[in-house]
Amino acid sequence: MDRFRSFVRFAFGVALVGVLINLASSYIDDRYPAARELLLGVALGALVLWLLVLLTQYVFSYLVGGRYAVEALILNSRNELLVYRHPHHKVMLPPGGRVKRSEFPNFALQLRLEERLGLNPRDYRFDESFHHGIDGNTGHLGEIQRFAAPFLVQREIHRQRGFVQFHYDLIYVLRLLDDQTALDSPKYNPVHFVDLAALQEMVAQQRSFPDVLDAYRRVLATLDGAQP
16 A cells, blocks of 8 residues: 555656646747757756656665564474574574565465475464464454464564565464474475474574574463463
């Protein structure tokens, strides 16, 4: 919607400038015939320069602006965390990936898990300890459908692909329904579950990031508090 409004404003601005140029051209042509072509050239040059500035701003924003990503903290029945080796960062991380410009976070999460691990929504569920009421799309909601909110949101400013300076990471907590679920991920091998002690050792050896350890600790603390 914001892009559409920006386009409408841009189109209106171009049309308005065109009308003003036409009116000014007619006025000058009647009174100062010799100056008409010069002023028209200046006006067209200014318009072209304005378009180039807008295009440059858009390209620069696209190349270096922030992005969004989704990440899944997937737990098994022993509350161990699923990690795989990320081919870009070269460390063990929870699965996830970027949210493409045409996607919404909840669908992006589903697609990235299917693309990278072969998981489909029948293999996992959102953990109720972190995502309350996500199955409550009942009652008088009209044309409204609710989705799980992230457990955590963080801004990552370490090395990104290309010229991208940072991205926002939307983190969800999922529960694998069957510990024997096959995980097909040739590009992201090895794929395995780790407990807190193993993850602490991996972070100490710089084989994972500290934010992963912190998020996992928060998950375990929440689960401990939720237990009777």
